[in-house]
Amino acid sequence: MTYVRTALIAATVALVACGGAAAAPAASATAASAIATATPAATSTAATGAATSATKASANNATAAQLQTALEAAGVPNASRWVIEVQEYRPYPVDDPSFAKLKSQLAKYNPSADTLSRILAALSLP
């Protein structure tokens, strides 16, 4: 039983250590949460202008090329990389025009509020 107790204690310590390492986005957490709460209302003038003049792409159905075109038109830097992220977390709920799901996923990358709002402004649902 001594061995079992020792093993259980060691397992608990190991799992706590692993969990701590995995949940370590400390530095970006604050910024990420700030971005997650940012709304399209915070969109800069440039982003708004780009969004109104550019064709929006469907977040759920558009092809990579269509998404890239829309993001580039909206002035999103590194558009090709963001296209991958937008596609990765599909599908997005059609009853969520604020793109809460997408925002929470993109926040992990710690984008600027301007970039995030440009991305969201370039997307539509379904």
Add this chain to the structure above:
Amino acid sequence: MRGEGGATDDASVLRRSLVGLVVIAIAGLTAELLVERHWGTAIRLVPWFALIALAYASLLVMRRPTAAAVRRARILAVAVMIAAAVGVALHINENYVAGPLDQRYERIWASMSEVERWSSALSKAVGPAPTFAPAALALVALVLLVATQRHPALRA
């Protein structure tokens, strides 16, 4: 735990304890992957298959293990260790690729040296992937491997 007929010698008790540790760790890692929602693409399913392999290998060691079963468990453990090493590399690469997306780095990423970029990715200063989280799989596989050291079934 009938593999060693409920033997109470020190080695058998320690072996059973190690396998018990592996089972607990598998449960913990499963919870971690669930919380992280680690799915969505094929590559993100790899750790799930690794956990299934570890669970199967644990069963092989626990339930009336034959020499062949212990060897199979060892092969699975080594395969999981390799997958874990690849996972660490993929996590670092994921962070590296995410570098120019980070608002703190988007303007300076292009001017940074490769060493600085990879160092930032390795230390998770940039990117969303916990660098060494996949290594937990390797640790668990290693414990299972240790549990098969000098296994009586291999001497039979």
